[in-house]
Amino acid sequence: MQYRSPRERLLASSRGSGARHELFAFAALPFGSAGDCCSNGSAGRVIRREATMKSPLSVQRQMKYRLLPALTALPFAAVLLLPATASVATAATLEEELNDIQERLLSGFASHELSSNGRGEPGAKPTDYFPRGSDGCPTNLSSNIKVNQNCLNLSDPDLQGRGQAQNEPSIAADPNQPNHIIASYNDYRRGDGTCGVSYSLDKGRNWNDSSVPNNFTRGGAAYLNTPREYWQASGDTSVAWDSKGNAYLSCQVFKRGPVTTTDPDRASGFFVFRSTQNFGASFNFPGRPVFETGFQRSFLPLEDKQFMTVDNNGSACPSSQTTANPGSTCTPFQDRIYVTWTEFAPTGTAFIYESYSADYGEHFSPRHLVSANSPLCPNVYGISPANTCNENQFSQPFVGPDGVLYVIFNNYNNAETNNGGPDNRNQILVARSVDGGNSFSSLVKVADFYDLPDCATYQQGHDFGRACVPEKNATANSIFRATNYASGAVNPANPAQVVVAFGSYINQHSKESNGCMPTGTSPATGQNLFTGVKMPGACNNDILLSVSKDGGNTFTGTAGIAADPRVLTTSTTDSGQATTDQFWQWIAFNKNGKLAISYYDRQYGDDEATGYSDVSLSGTGDANGTKFAVLRVTSASMPFPTQFPEGGGSAGGTFWGDYAGLTAVDNAYPIWSDTRSPELFA
Numbered sequence: 271m272q273y274r275s276p277r278e279r280l281l282a283s284s285r286g287s288g289a290r291h292e293l294f295a296f297a298a299l300p301f302g303s304a305g306d307c308c309s310n311g312s313a314g315r316v317i318r319r320e321a322t323m324k325s326p327l328s329v330q331r332q333m334k335y336r337l338l339p340a341l342t343a344l345p346f347a348a349v350l351l352l353p354a355t356a357s358v359a360t361a362a363t364l365e366e367e368l369n370d371i372q373e374r375l376l377s378g379f380a381s382h383e384l385s386s387n388g389r390g391e392p393g394a395k396p397t398d399y400f401p402r403g404s405d406g407c408p409t410n411l412s413s414n415i416k417v418n419q420n421c422l423n424l425s426d427p428d429l430q431g432r433g434q435a436q437n438e439p440s441i442a443a444d445p446n447q448p449n450h451i452i453a454s455y456n457d458y459r460r461g462d463g464t465c466g467v468s469y470s471l472d473k474g475r476n477w478n479d480s481s482v483p484n485n486f487t488r489g490g491a492a493y494l495n496t497p498r499e500y501w502q503a504s505g506d507t508s509v510a511w512d513s514k515g516n517a518y519l520s521c522q523v524f525k526r527g528p529v530t531t532t533d534p535d536r537a538s539g540f541f542v543f544r545s546t547q548n549f550g551a552s553f554n555f556p557g558r559p560v561f562e563t564g565f566q567r568s569f570l571p572l573e574d575k576q577f578m579t580v581d582n583n584g585s586a587c588p589s590s591q592t593t594a595n596p597g598s599t600c601t602p603f604q605d606r607i608y609v610t611w612t613e614f615a616p617t618g619t620a621f622i623y624e625s626y627s628a629d630y631g632e633h634f635s636p637r638h639l640v641s642a643n644s645p646l647c648p649n650v651y652g653i654s655p656a657n658t659c660n661e662n663q664f665s666q667p668f669v670g671p672d673g674v675l676y677v678i679f680n681n682y683n684n685a686e687t688n689n690g691g692p693d694n695r696n697q698i699l700v701a702r703s704v705d706g707g708n709s710f711s712s713l714v715k716v717a718d719f720y721d722l723p724d725c726a727t728y729q730q731g732h733d734f735g736r737a738c739v740p741e742k743n744a745t746a747n748s749i750f751r752a753t754n755y756a757s758g759a760v761n762p763a764n765p766a767q768v769v770v771a772f773g774s775y776i777n778q779h780s781k782e783s784n785g786c787m788p789t790g791t792s793p794a795t796g797q798n799l800f801t802g803v804k805m806p807g808a809c810n811n812d813i814l815l816s817v818s819k820d821g822g823n824t825f826t827g828t829a830g831i832a833a834d835p836r837v838l839t840t841s842t843t844d845s846g847q848a849t850t851d852q853f854w855q856w857i858a859f860n861k862n863g864k865l866a867i868s869y870y871d872r873q874y875g876d877d878e879a880t881g882y883s884d885v886s887l888s889g890t891g892d893a894n895g896t897k898f899a900v901l902r903v904t905s906a907s908m909p910f911p912t913q914f915p916e917g918g919g920s921a922g923g924t925f926w927g928d929y930a931g932l933t934a935v936d937n938a939y940p941i942w943s944d945t946r947s948p949e950l951f952a
Contacts, residue, residue, distance in 0.1 A: 297414055297903045298474050299866075299887055299938045363529055364569045369618040371651050371682065373735070374796045375663040376614065377575040378751045378928045379438065379456060379506045383463060384526060384569065411946055412905030417453050417468045419479045430923070431913030433461045437927035437943040440508040444515060444549075445582050445861070448935035449473045452517045452550035454507035455943075456927065463505040465521035469550030474939055480545075483555040484521055487541060492564030499537065502526055509550075510580040512605040517545040518631055520578035520609055521557065527569065537563050540576045540609060544631045560609045560625050560634045568616070574663075575928075576611035581669045594673035594704040596821045597765050601673030603706040607631050610640060610665040610677050618653045619660040622679050624667065626707040635708075640665065640677050640701050644713040647683030659683050659699065659713060664753075664928075670760035670768070675703040676822055678716060678756045678770055692790045694798045695720050695835070698756045698772055702822050717816040717827025718835055720776040720788060721754050722853070724797030728804055732920045735795045739851050739872075741881035742806040747910050747922040748881030754811070755929065757856050763863030768818040770825070771857040771867050774835045775800065777812035779848040781836045784808055806878070811851045813869050815839045817894065841888040844900040846873035852886070856932035856940070865890050867898075868932040868940035874907055881910040881922065885930070885942045908945045 364384045365373065407421040423433040435458040444450040451474050457466025467480040484504055489496040506522040520542050527536035539562025543553040563571055587600040594602055607627040612620050622641040625634045647659040654660045665679040677700065684697045698716040703709060725738035729746040736751040754773035761767040775798070780786045785808035789799045802808030814835060816827030826832055826839070842852045855869035871886035872878045884907050888898040914925040930942045 297885075297940060299901060299903065299940070362568065364572075367569045367616070368614065369651075370796055371661050372614050372618060372620055375612070375620050375661060375682065376572075377506065377612075377663070378753075378925060379463070379522070380524070380572065380574045381751075383503050383505070384524065384572075409947070411944070414903070414905055414944065415474055415477070417477050417941065418455070418457070418466065419468065419477055420459055423459065428915075429461075430915050431925070432458055434458055435913050436466055437925070438506065438929060439927075439931050439941045439943065441931040441933045441939060441941040442509045442511055442517070443933045443935045443939060444511045444517070445513065445584070445935055446515065448937075450511075450515075450517075450549045451933070451939060452509045452511070452519075452545070453477075453931075453941055454509045454519055456505035456507070463503045465504045465507045465519060467507075467509070467519060467550055467553075469517075471549060473937070478551065480550055480552065482519060482521065482543060482553055484523065484541065484543070484557055487523075487556045487559065492562065493535075493537070494565050502531065502533075506575060508576070508578045510578055510607070511582055512580050512607075512630065513582045513584055514605065515547055515549075516630060517548075517550045518578065518580060518607060519543045519545070519550075519553065520560070520576055522573070522576055524572075527567070534567055535565050536567060536569050537565055538573045539563060540573060540611060542578065542607065542609065542627070542631045542634075558627075558631055558634065561611070561623070561637055570614055570616040572614040574612045574614060575665070576609055577666050578607065578609045579667045579669055580608070581606045581673060581675075583669070583671050583673065585671075587673070592705070594675075594706075596670075596672055596674055596704065598672045599765075601669070601671070603628075603669075603673045603675075605630065606706055607634075608667040608669070608675060608707055609634070610667045610679075612663050612665065618651065620662055621660060622662045622665045622677065624677060624703075624707050624710075628706070638707060638709065640710055641679065641681070641699070642701070642710065642713060644699075646697065646699065646713055646715055647681065648685050649683050649688035651683075662699075664755035666757055668758050668760065670765045670821075671762050672765040673704075673706075674760075674765070674821065675707055676758060676760070676768060677701050677703075677710070678758045680755055684718070690790075692788050694788045694791050695776070698770065698816070698827075700758070700768075700770070700822055714822060714825070715828050716756065716770050716825045717772065717814070717838065718833065719754055719756075719772050719774040719814070720835060721798050722752050722773070722775055722811060723800055723803045723809070724792045724795050725749055725751075726795060727792055727797075727799060730919070732916055732918065732922070733924050735797070736924075737797050739811065739853055739881075740803055741879060741910075742804055743879045743881075744804075745881070746920050749916065749920050749922040750911050750924055750926040751928070752853055752926075753928065754853070759857050759859050759865075761859050761863045761865075762861055763859075766819055766821045768822045768825075769857065769859075769865060770816045770827075771813055771841060771855050772816075773811050773853050773855060774814050774838075775809060775811050776835050777814055778837055778840060779812055780808070780810045786810075807849045810849055810878075811853050812840045812847070813842050813852050813855045813867060813888070815841055839896055841867045841890075841898050842869070842871075842886075842900070843888070843898045844873060847871070847900070850878045854928075854930045854942075856930055858932045858934035858938065860934040860936060860938070863891075864934075866932060866934050866938040868903065868930065868938070868942075870930065870942065871902075874902065877907055882907040883910070884908065885940060887938055887940055889938065903940055904944070906946065911943075911945050
């Protein structure tokens with residue numbers, strides 16, 4: 271059968287977490303070759319000792335937790351929508367405007383923020399306001415450093431997460447002064463989602479919060495000739511540095527329209543803010559538009575899931591050179607800013623677009639189509655001409671030391687989606703640009719992957735329409751939206767080496783021989799089905815690698831027998847990872863060409879059975895990316911998120927973000943959304 275709209279699937283993956291307060295956590299970790307990733311013997315002993323720790327189940331029953339952002343990139347949280355009232359009952363909802371495949375692909379942030387379905391259950395207000403302790407403000411958990419410095423607000427039970435959460439983090443270190451680090455995230459402190467930022471001037475040891483001036487941007491003809499456009503919510507952030515020490519923030523903004531407010535506007539767009547020689551402490555105002563729909567009464571077109579990178583290579587080519595020379599040691603496009611995103615159109619499509627700035631974020635180019643036509647896309651869902659790659663999501667731009675721009679993304683037009691059989695794989699594609707983002711090459715296949723399983727099927731009907739990471743137990747608490755995506759990087763010491771990491775539910779540790787078999791998609795949700803989802807030792811998600819040694823022309827993930835995810839190289843090589851879930855990875859090279867991959871990890875203690883999680887880092891100095899050492903990053907296991915609750919009997923929350931982050935100039939700095947700190951008021 272055909273999948274439901276990829277847009278729907280992607281949207282499902284970015285909703286909010288539950289009753290715990292979300293904070294960002296961070297850790298600074300040296301890494302190098304596989305042998306020295308974990309630094310020394312004492313680190314290894316600590317990891318062994320922590321691996322035996324049991325998750326605090328009694329604490330789980332007795333108290334709520336808030337999320338502590340670790341020094342890792344955090345996905346932003348979703349915004350709660352008010353139920354429709356009689357006066358606006360005729361307004362179309364987002365679900366009514368999206369087709370099935372679009373609904374599947376819509377990002378979690380946009381899905382949760384714009385959906386007309388309220389997720390919380392109204393409950394009694396807290397009656398005990400006696401503080402538990404004093405850790406509601408800046409605090410660290412052992413070696414894990416809290417990034418966001420705010421105190422915890424007290425939210426009503428049906429609004430858990432609102433006024434509290436931070437998630438979907440992004441992180442970047444200044445390539446010339448790596449002691450300067452900036453992090454961004456979805457920030458719910460004001461009740462609604464906004465673009466949050468924190469910065470550090472001492473390699474992440476201490477952090478300060480910034481205030482992003484994104485309440486309104488300039489209006490004009492696109493907004494009925496009003497001088498200002500006030501935005502109701504924002505998030506889905508990313509951050510980057512240029513070669514001159516300026517930091518940049520990309521921020522998605524939107525209006526909800528008459529289903530939840532009296533304002534008829536449903537505009538959306540992306541803006542970039544520059545921190546000029548101020549390390550992320552302040553930003554220019556107003557933000558500069560990358561792309562915006564202008565005033566509109568329908569949700570579609572909806573601009574979603576943007577990501578930004580900057581060509582911050584230190585060696586610029588002579589001004590006479592106007593195209594990148596693959597494999598060279600200079601770039602013709604130094605400090606060019608690239609932003610890519612998905613547009614969900616009224617026609618039912620979800621194309622990937624790109625825009626760039628050549629003047630430090632003051633102006634952006636007209637958009638350029640990235641997901642062009644290709645024979646790799648035979649299933650067009652009856653919408654477009656044959657071989658149109660029209661259903662995509664989760665794009666990421668990144669640049670090599672030679673100035674070549676790469677854009678990777680998930681694609682859902684592969685042949686298997688149209689054959690009605692049990693094989694439910696999708697594919698990752700890449701496009702390249704050698705002229706600074708003005709045009710793109712033919713699409714190249716990176717690899718196939720298998721997305722995470724349908725949540726409702728395996729988690730007692732919870733989080734309908736989304737995929738998740740079910741725990742291996744009769745409980746159904748791990749119900750936060752999750753999806754597999756690709757993240758890529760180019761080796762700064764070898765421009766020909768392009769490495770792409772991605773999650774896959776079918777892999778060398780999870781396949782038919784141990785009881786995990788694809789069985790098509792759910793007729794109700796379009797999400798993937800498998801045998802062995804709740805069976806210990808059967809299905810489990812791995813972080814796989816596909817590597818190009820020729821500048822992105824070919825990848826190991828498409829070479830003969832290695833094209834099957836069942837045999838593709840995995841970066842999750844610890845023995846405990848062979849039977850447990852790893853998800854939400856990010857990838858980075860340091861300046862010397864050492865590779866690091868961070869991800870959420872359930873190999874420790876009883877994480878796999880309880881739905882708890884940790885964060886790990888895989889590091890290697892192997893040019894082929896085949897020998898990894900694995901380091902536990904979190905100092906203790908994190909309970910499943912409880913913010914943005916669904917109710918209905920599950921203790922879990924529905925939105926923990928869509929991704930995490932990592933940066934590495936000298937050391938590796940992973941960032942994640944952490945759930946260990948208890949709420950101040952029970």
